Structure formats: structure tokens, C-alpha cells
Amino acid sequence: MEDLELSKVTLEIFSKLEQKWLHHCDGKKTRILSIDGGGGPVAGCSLILLEDQIRAKTGDSQSRISDYFDIIAGTGIGALYAAMLAADDGYGRPLYSAREAVKFVEEKRSELFKVKTVGVFRRRRRCSGTSADKVLKEAFRREDGKVVTLRDTCKPLLVPCYDLNSSAPFVFSRAGASESASFDFELWKVCRATSANPSLFKPFNLTSVDGKTSCLAIDGGLVMNNPAAAAVTHVLHNKRDFPTVTGVEDLLLLSLGNNGLPSSIPSANLKLSPNRECSVSSIVDIALDGVSETVDQMLGNAFCWNRNDYVRIQGNGYMSSGGGVTEVMEGRGVESLPFGGKRLLTETNGQRIAGFVQRLVATGRSSLPPSPCKETAVSPLVNGR
Numbered sequence: 615m616e617d618l619e620l621s622k623v624t625l626e627i628f629s630k631l632e633q634k635w636l637h638h639c640d641g642k643k644t645r646i647l648s649i650d651g652g653g654g655p656v657a658g659c660s661l662i663l664l665e666d667q668i669r670a671k672t673g674d675s676q677s678r679i680s681d682y683f684d685i686i687a688g689t690g691i692g693a694l695y696a697a698m699l700a701a702d703d704g705y706g707r708p709l710y711s712a713r714e715a716v717k718f719v720e721e722k723r724s725e726l727f728k729v730k731t732v733g734v735f736r737r738r739r740r741c742s743g744t745s746a747d748k749v750l751k752e753a754f755r756r757e758d759g760k761v762v763t764l765r766d767t768c769k770p771l772l773v774p775c776y777d778l779n780s781s782a783p784f785v786f787s788r789a790g791a792s793e794s795a796s797f798d799f800e801l802w803k804v805c806r807a808t809s810a811n812p813s814l815f816k817p818f819n820l821t822s823v824d825g826k827t828s829c830l831a832i833d834g835g836l837v838m839n840n841p842a843a844a845a846v847t848h849v850l851h852n853k854r855d856f857p858t859v860t861g862v863e864d865l866l867l868l869s870l871g872n873n874g875l876p877s878s879i880p881s882a883n884l885k886l887s888p889n890r891e892c893s894v895s896s897i898v899d900i901a902l903d904g905v906s907e908t909v910d911q912m913l914g915n916a917f918c919w920n921r922n923d924y925v926r927i928q929g930n931g932y933m934s935s936g937g938g939v940t941e942v943m944e945g946r947g948v949e950s951l952p953f954g955g956k957r958l959l960t961e962t963n964g965q966r967i968a969g970f971v972q973r974l975v976a977t978g979r980s981s982l983p984p985s986p987c988k989e990t991a992v993s994p995l996v997n998g999r
Contacts, residue, residue: 642977642978643977644856644858645683645684645685646685646842646845646865647696648686649686649687649695650840651835652835653872656870656871656929656963658719658720659939661695664712667971668971668975678708678712679712681980682974682975682980684769685769685771685845686771687842687844687848688773688841689835689840691719693805693809693834694715694753695716696771696772697754700771701754702762702767703757704756707768709756718753726746727746728746750805753805754800764791764797765798769980770789771786772786772787772841775808775810777829779829783834786799789852795826799820804820806818807831839906840907842869843909843913845867846865862916867917867924867925868925869925869926872929927963927966942963943963
């Protein structure tokens with residue numbers, strides 16, 4: 615009996631070693647898609663072009679973005695896109711194509727951010743949480759009536775918010791949801807939590823499907839507007855889903871930004887007061903953009919020996935708010951320099967996405983299991999986390 619158990623352990627060890635060896639021999643990398651918060655035209659248009667080019671190069675009109683990425687991360691509206699692209703329709707396929715997801719967000723934007731006036735003199739402008747809840751519930755309800763949760767995704771999903779209860783970032787992930795129902799949340803609530811901008815919405819209170827974990831959430835963009843670094847860290851440390859990843863040399867990362875701020879910001883854009891003070895809204899914009907650009911610099915340094923493995927699609931700050939796919943793709947993004955300043959890239963966003971898609975298609979579809987394979991026992995929660 616002991617010999618049989620030893621043989622099983624030995625077989626498992628050699629299987630893992632063989633898997634790791636084959637992975638490095640075929641040059642296949644773990645593919646990460648990260649989508650910034652902010653809701654500008656860059657992310658949505660990039661997603662449409664990305665999926666269209668995947669279909670064109672594979673000759674498969676049914677290909678989806680999740681077929682060629684191993685994990686998708688997003689913040690704010692970026693999280694809504696990520697969740698819609700990853701949510702399982704019940705048959706192992708995504709609920710939405712990229713074009714359908716972007717169309718849904720654009721058509722429902724006025725309901726997602728339905729403005730109302732509050733206060734004694736009706737001077738404060740807030741967004742209706744009730745209206746946003748209704749739209750998000752609609753987005754993540756299957757035809758059979760099931761409300762999709764974090765576990766119900768075609769590929770691993772990562773979404774940050776900030777928890778006021780613990781005064782710390784809180785990261786929702788399929789990895790956590792597959793371990794325990796105490797880390798599984800309905801997807802509409804996850805998207806609502808990461809989009810709860812405190813200047814627009816009240817903090818959003820949500821609980822896990824088993825009611826054991828709670829979070830009083832505000833906008834994830836305040837701490838992780840660019841979730842790419844969180845996604846990289848997650849992959850490097852999640853050995854259950856990504857056993858072959860040992861460093862950034864095993865990764866292929868596409869990070870979709872927003873329009874960004876102009877490199878030389880006119881006073882009008884900053885909304886300076888007569889005494890040269892910034893408005894609160896301008897400070898928030900600068901903070902969010904600063905967080906994203908800091909992460910971009912960090913990742914640029916991390917991938918310095920593998921520059922083709924990290925592609926950041928970003929606007930240059932002068933794109934119109936209603937810019938379509940053509941404007942976004944013909945535009946050139948900016949690159950943050952290590953010692954300050956930015957420079958305009960030579961390639962257009964469209965050219966950079968095309969080059970990335972070429973690499974995606976060349977390595978084939980993602981081989982990561984589409985859903986959690988088994989329940990995993992976990993230790994009791996500490997402080998409800």
C-alpha cells in the first residue's frame with residue numbers, strides 16, 4: 615500500500631516537471647489582459663479591435679478575447695468590461711463579445727451614472743445607486759435566470775476596490791472564490807463595488823454568497839486604477855492556476871489605459887481657481903492618472919529585458935471624449951520616462967495591438983481550465999477576510 619502511494623506521489627512530481635519543461639520548450643507564456651478604470655474611449659475601442667483582429671487572424675468568427683488570455687483584470691468601468699468578457703454563459707463561453715460589452719456600457723452609461731440632486735438646497739450632484747444596481751444586475755443575469763458570481767467565469771478574473779471596514783485594498787478574484795464561498799461574490803456587486811467613486815456614489819456594502827465576508831467598498835481606482843501590477847503579482851503567486859510561471863519572463867501582458875492627461879496641461883483643463891488652486895475634480899484626475907503612470911513605469915522596468923512582452927495602450931490626453939475606434943487606433947500613445955516627462959510613441963495604438971495579436975495567435979488558445987475543477991479546503995477566515 616505504501617509503495618502504491620509513493621508511486622502516485624512520484625508520478626505527480628514527474629507530471630508537474632514534464633508540464634513545466636514542455637511549457638518552456640514551446641515558448642508559451644501566460645497571457646494577462648489588464649483594463650484601467652476611467653471609462654474613456656481607449657479601452658473600449660481597443661477591446662473591439664483586439665477581438666476583431668483575433669478573429670481575422672484565426673479565421674474563426676466565434677473567437678473571443680477570453681480564448682487567448684489566461685487572466686483578465688479591471689478597475690471601475692474596466693472591471694465591468696473584464697467581467698463581461700469573462701462571465702460564463704452556462705455553456706463554457708463568455709456572455710458577451712467585446713463589441714457587445716462596449717455597446718452595452720455605452721447604451722447604459724446614462725443609467726449607470728444617473729445624476730440626481732441631493733441635500734437641503736438640492737445643490738449636491740450624486741449618482742443613483744438604485745439605477746446602477748438595476749443595470750448591473752441585468753448585465754450579469756443568464757438566460758436561465760442565474761445570477762453570475764466570481765466562480766462563474768471562463769477565465770480567472772481580478773478586480774480591486776477599497777474596503778472602508780478594514781481601511782485596506784480588497785481584491786476580488788476567481789482564485790479566492792473557487793476556494794471558498796466566503797470569497798465568492800455576485801459579479802454585479804463586484805463591478806458596483808469597484809465603481810463606487812466617492813464623489814458620485816455612497817460607499818457600497820456587499821457580502822459574499824454565504825454571508826460570511828463583507829466589504830464596505832469605494833472606487834478601486836483610488837488605489838489601483840491600473841490593475842496590471844496586481845495581476846502580475848497574482849499570477850506570480852497563484853501556483854494552483856499558474857504552476858509554470860516563475861518570473862515576468864513567463865508573462866505576456868497587454869494593459870489598456872484611458873485617455874490620460876495632456877503632457878502639458880493647460881490651466882483650463884486643470885480648472886485652476888483665480889488664486890491658482892486646483893479644483894477637487896482635477897486633483898482626483900491627476901491622482902488617478904498618476905497611479906496608472908506609476909504602475910506603467912514599474913512594469914516597464916520589470917519587463918526591460920522583454921520589452922515586446924509588455925504593451926501599454928494609452929491615449930495622449932487630446933483625444934475627444936466620443937472618439938471612435940478609428941481615432942483611437944490611429945492615435946499614438948505616450949510612454950512615461952523614468953526621470954520625469956513623457957514621450958509620444960512612434961507606432962500607433964492600432965499597430966501595437968496588431969503586433970500583440972500576432973503573438974497571441976501564434977501561441978494558440980489559452981490552455982488554462984475554464985472553471986474551477988474542485989473545491990479546496992481553506993482555513994477559517996480571520997477578521998472576516
